[in-house]
Amino acid sequence: MTINCVLSDVPYKEQYFDQTIDHFNFVSYGQKTFKQRYLLQDKWFDAVNKGPIFFYTGNEGSITSFWNNTGFVFDIAPQFGALVVFAEHRFYGKSMPFGADSFKGNNIGLLTIEQALADYAVLINKIKKTYKATKSPVITFGGSYGGMLSAYMRFKYPNLVDGAIAASAPIYLMSKVIDPSQFFVRVTSDFKQSNPICSANIRKAFTTMKSMASSGPAGLKTLSEKFRLCSQLNETSYDHMVGWIRNAFVSLAMFDYPYPTNFMSEIPAFPVDKSCGFMVNTTDIVAGLAQISALFYNGTNGKLPCFDIWEEYVECADPSGCGVGPNSLAWDIQACSEVPMLFSTDGQQDMFPPKPYTPQMRVDYCKTKWGIVPRDQWAGLNLWGKDILSSSNIVFSNGGKDPWAFAGVLHNLSANLTSVIIPDGGHHLDLRGHNVNDPPDVFKARELEKYNIRLWINTAFLRNKNN
Amino acid sequence: MTINCVLSDVPYKEQYFDQTIDHFNFVSYGQKTFKQRYLLQDKWFDAVNKGPIFFYTGNEGSITSFWNNTGFVFDIAPQFGALVVFAEHRFYGKSMPFGADSFKGNNIGLLTIEQALADYAVLINKIKKTYKATKSPVITFGGSYGGMLSAYMRFKYPNLVDGAIAASAPIYLMSKVIDPSQFFVRVTSDFKQSNPICSANIRKAFTTMKSMASSGPAGLKTLSEKFRLCSQLNETSYDHMVGWIRNAFVSLAMFDYPYPTNFMSEIPAFPVDKSCGFMVNTTDIVAGLAQISALFYNGTNGKLPCFDIWEEYVECADPSGCGVGPNSLAWDIQACSEVPMLFSTDGQQDMFPPKPYTPQMRVDYCKTKWGIVPRDQWAGLNLWGKDILSSSNIVFSNGGKDPWAFAGVLHNLSANLTSVIIPDGGHHLDLRGHNVNDPPDVFKARELEKYNIRLWINTAFLRNKNN
Numbered sequence: 001m002t003i004n005c006v007l008s009d010v011p012y013k014e015q016y017f018d019q020t021i022d023h024f025n026f027v028s029y030g031q032k033t034f035k036q037r038y039l040l041q042d043k044w045f046d047a048v049n050k051g052p053i054f055f056y057t058g059n060e061g062s063i064t065s066f067w068n069n070t071g072f073v074f075d076i077a078p079q080f081g082a083l084v085v086f087a088e089h090r091f092y093g094k095s096m097p098f099g100a101d102s103f104k105g106n107n108i109g110l111l112t113i114e115q116a117l118a119d120y121a122v123l124i125n126k127i128k129k130t131y132k133a134t135k136s137p138v139i140t141f142g143g144s145y146g147g148m149l150s151a152y153m154r155f156k157y158p159n160l161v162d163g164a165i166a167a168s169a170p171i172y173l174m175s176k177v178i179d180p181s182q183f184f185v186r187v188t189s190d191f192k193q194s195n196p197i198c199s200a201n202i203r204k205a206f207t208t209m210k211s212m213a214s215s216g217p218a219g220l221k222t223l224s225e226k227f228r229l230c231s232q233l234n235e236t237s238y239d240h241m242v243g244w245i246r247n248a249f250v251s252l253a254m255f256d257y258p259y260p261t262n263f264m265s266e267i268p269a270f271p272v273d274k275s276c277g278f279m280v281n282t283t284d285i286v287a288g289l290a291q292i293s294a295l296f297y298n299g300t301n302g303k304l305p306c307f308d309i310w311e312e313y314v315e316c317a318d319p320s321g322c323g324v325g326p327n328s329l330a331w332d333i334q335a336c337s338e339v340p341m342l343f344s345t346d347g348q349q350d351m352f353p354p355k356p357y358t359p360q361m362r363v364d365y366c367k368t369k370w371g372i373v374p375r376d377q378w379a380g381l382n383l384w385g386k387d388i389l390s391s392s393n394i395v396f397s398n399g400g401k402d403p404w405a406f407a408g409v410l411h412n413l414s415a416n417l418t419s420v421i422i423p424d425g426g427h428h429l430d431l432r433g434h435n436v437n438d439p440p441d442v443f444k445a446r447e448l449e450k451y452n453i454r455l456w457i458n459t460a461f462l463r464n465k466n467n
Numbered sequence: 468m469t470i471n472c473v474l475s476d477v478p479y480k481e482q483y484f485d486q487t488i489d490h491f492n493f494v495s496y497g498q499k500t501f502k503q504r505y506l507l508q509d510k511w512f513d514a515v516n517k518g519p520i521f522f523y524t525g526n527e528g529s530i531t532s533f534w535n536n537t538g539f540v541f542d543i544a545p546q547f548g549a550l551v552v553f554a555e556h557r558f559y560g561k562s563m564p565f566g567a568d569s570f571k572g573n574n575i576g577l578l579t580i581e582q583a584l585a586d587y588a589v590l591i592n593k594i595k596k597t598y599k600a601t602k603s604p605v606i607t608f609g610g611s612y613g614g615m616l617s618a619y620m621r622f623k624y625p626n627l628v629d630g631a632i633a634a635s636a637p638i639y640l641m642s643k644v645i646d647p648s649q650f651f652v653r654v655t656s657d658f659k660q661s662n663p664i665c666s667a668n669i670r671k672a673f674t675t676m677k678s679m680a681s682s683g684p685a686g687l688k689t690l691s692e693k694f695r696l697c698s699q700l701n702e703t704s705y706d707h708m709v710g711w712i713r714n715a716f717v718s719l720a721m722f723d724y725p726y727p728t729n730f731m732s733e734i735p736a737f738p739v740d741k742s743c744g745f746m747v748n749t750t751d752i753v754a755g756l757a758q759i760s761a762l763f764y765n766g767t768n769g770k771l772p773c774f775d776i777w778e779e780y781v782e783c784a785d786p787s788g789c790g791v792g793p794n795s796l797a798w799d800i801q802a803c804s805e806v807p808m809l810f811s812t813d814g815q816q817d818m819f820p821p822k823p824y825t826p827q828m829r830v831d832y833c834k835t836k837w838g839i840v841p842r843d844q845w846a847g848l849n850l851w852g853k854d855i856l857s858s859s860n861i862v863f864s865n866g867g868k869d870p871w872a873f874a875g876v877l878h879n880l881s882a883n884l885t886s887v888i889i890p891d892g893g894h895h896l897d898l899r900g901h902n903v904n905d906p907p908d909v910f911k912a913r914e915l916e917k918y919n920i921r922l923w924i925n926t927a928f929l930r931n932k933n934n
Contacts, residue, residue, distance in 0.1 A: 006585035020842070020845070023583070023845060023849075024491040024492075024581050025491075025492075025576040025577070025579065026576060026579070026803075026804040026805075026839045026840070026841075026842065027573050027837075027839060028495070028573055028576045028577030030840065101621060106494050106495055108494055109492040109493060109494030110492070111496045112491060112492070112493070113490050115491070116781050117847075118849065121848045121849065122844070122848060125844065125848055136924060137639065155850075156623060157848070158851075158854075158857035158858075159848070159851035159852065159854035159857070160848065160854075216560070230726065274772040283475055322619065335763070336493075338493075370492045370494075370496070372494060373493070373495060373497065373498050374486070376495075376587070377491060377589070377592065378487070378585075381588045381589060381624070381627065382490075382585065382588065382624075382627070384624075384625075384626035385626065387625075387627075387678075389930060390625035390626070390859065391625075392857065423575055463856060
């Protein structure tokens with residue numbers, strides 16, 4: 001999972017909090033703290049009427065990028081008189097527990113979901129004190145891994161959190177009920193739904209490429225030119241290029257929004273349909289693949305003269321991609337420790353070249369790279385796996401076009417564990433701001449979320465009154 | 468808090484489990500494990516009908532002592548077809564994460580409530596797998612700090628725990644709603660309720676002693692003789708002796724049971740009444756105090772020729788006492804890190820010599836002794852303080868004569884967060900086995916607990932069926 005940013009025009013105050021480095025040990029780091037960043041907007045806060053705190057549980061990126069892609073919170077904050085806080089996840093953005101040494105040696109051991117949740121608990125408490133808002137209900141928001149964190153805050157800290165919006169949160173990654181091979185099957189479906197010839201041709205194109213690459217230097221040279229690569233391909237880098245292409249498909253499927261967005265680069269409206277346009281009306285399907293890759297890596301601007309596949313794509317413990325830069329290191333560690341994403345492709349169920357990813361491959365990689373052996377059972381136990389029925393006051397939203405939905409909560413589990421599907425939605429479209437091109441379903445989903453937030457706030461007030 | 472043991476005749480299998488040393492860090496201790504002890508009795512287990520697992524969350528002592536003092540679980544296990552497991556808390560008994568080095572250096576950082584709860588979660592999962600009991604409901608049991616752990620397992624791991632009996636669990640220690648000075652006020656009340664002259668004379672006796680001690684060597688010599696001390700008192704050891712006496716009162720009040728029990732030594736039935744007998748019908752009230760101390764430290768057997776106050780009482784971060792031996796070290800660390808027990812005496816509200824215990828005194832002691840600075844806010848947030856309403860399926864029982872009840876849940880909080888008071892009960896009397904001398908109230912409390920356990924089990928089955 002990797003999210004990048006587009007600038008929004010809602011201003012914020014950038015603040016830093018002295019956060020405990022190790023919540024779970026009173027000795028190893030003693031009283032040491034680090035500067036945790038959070039963004040704040042209090043102009044809508046109705047302190048007199050105990051307005052709620054809308055707390056965004058930041059995920060694997062700079063918190064500013066989430067601020068800039070989560071317009072829903074700002075759209076509704078005025079109606080609720082809410083204080084808006086976006087907290088940055090430790091080891092991402094500017095919230096580095098050990099500064100430039102954060103990814104060295106034992107320091108990475110402090111990067112866990114448990115520590116991140118504890119950070120948020122402590123920060124919520126601090127915000128409540130600062131704003132004399134101890135009676136303010138708290139609603140958490142988050143998308144993707146941040147949606148998991150939003151739900152987990154309600155699971156583990158219901159003393160602090162009255163309700164949670166968990167958008168496109170693949171929480172069942174932590175259980176054994178899902179089949180991880182479904183991730184790339186779902187990516188494939190998006191292209192198949194756009195046009196069955198599209199996905200068929202993409203599969204064919206990969207096969208053709210493979211023949212070209214196997215044919216020797218001439219084939220590799222042709223491929224290098226077709227894909228406008230900065231360096232000539234060889235047998236090793238060919239595999240990397242396949243990963244680089246597959247990674248483009250993941251992002252185009254996730255961010256298949258009905259209007260242009262700006263992530264790594266400018267992505268047009270309906271990028272899957274746009275991509276399929278390159279595949280169905282062409283005699284050169286390999287060139288079509290190259291156009292799709294360029295669409296993602298170069299964007300509609302098309303400024304890059306050539307593509308550096310090593311710079312633009314880094315293989316890591318998460319086959320859906322870790323992004324690039326320091327944030328990608330942090331996510332790699334998390335994929336190695338608590339978030340299992342064993343997504344393989346086989347070219348049969350999905351349209352991609354076969355690329356297995358077994359538990360043992362993950363262990364080997366993680367041990368070599370980080371000295372970490374995954375402990376999946378632990379995350380499943382601590383974060384409840386599929387057994388979440390004893391929780392309450394969570395809306396789980398999922399987009400019908402989002403490949404991550406395969407690991408999401410797709411049915412209502414109880415009167416106050418609600419699922420909402422946005423058939424035409426991509427990855428947490430509902431968290432984005434209102435847009436004239438939005439499908440009606442996302443409007444309905446946001447209304448349901450607002451209804452539930454109002455309900456949770458009222459319940460919290462009733463409880464406070466009786467307490 | 469300190470609990471010791473009497474032998475029961477229910478046999479157990481003593482087993483050891485390779486437990487993760489650090490659940491919250493994937494790097495520092497890597498995959499290292501330690502041998503966690505647990506006791507098991509499966510003769511009543513009805514595997515065919517998915518009998519429940521009764522899981523005792525061991526607290527600050529050897530798990531065998533809890534096995535031997537928790538007859539209630541064995542009394543009801545046959546009716547429920549339950550598998551009985553008693554898990555030992557890390558750093559106590561034989562469950563030493565670093566063997567003989569467990570209390571050295573940074574090793575003590577692994578002694579936290581969070582690690583203990585995680586141990587239990589992982590162990591429950593293991594037991595379920597071993598016994599192919601994945602559909603078996605799990606009910607946790609615990610008394611005192613173990614009662615807190617029992618409730619916390621339901622708070623934090625409701626995916627694993629279907630309901631909890633939390634007997635005499637002072638969970639509000641983790642909040643600011645309680646007045647910690649009330650602990651010794653409640654100890655005083657027990658003696659006052661037995662006979663108002665008793666508590667008045669105890670207070671007077673302490674004042675007389677103080678005069679005697681201040682009068683010089685002769686006074687100290689008389690006191691040493693009256694109390695049958697092994698070493699002659701001096702000005703410093705006088706203060707220690709006062710702590711040693713006060714500690715006897717705490718235990719006599721806690722274990723004020725209607726039949727003889729065996730803790731450190733043989734304690735008679737109704738030890739508070741027995742103690743008051745020494746105080747009200749005597750002209751020498753100081754000698755009365757000595758008799759009370761002897762009653763606790765020597766027991767009804769009276770085998771000790773003299774009392775070694777340094778051996779028998781160790782001052783620590785918990786003014787209610789940490790016991791002696793290695794277990795007392797572990798509890799001292801816990802009192803220094805997560806469990807605040809700021810119990811003072813003032814001689815006005817209570818009958819004891821004034822002895823303040825401020826947050827700063829605790830910090831100073833803990834820093835010097837263990838290099839730990841308490842982080843009370845953390846435990847309050849993580850373990851929910853007073854905000855526990857979002858939990859369910861817990862019975863909180865408290866004894867009217869138990870000084871710890873001041874920090875317990877004394878009212879029903881919801882339909883499934885139930886409080887039951889046993890007016891004539893001491894510290895978790897309900898967890899003890901049935902006894903002909905039991906007051907009727909404890910019978911009723913146990914019936915209510917059984918009713919709730921049955922309800923939780925049925926609910927769990929219904930949920931499993933619909934899942």
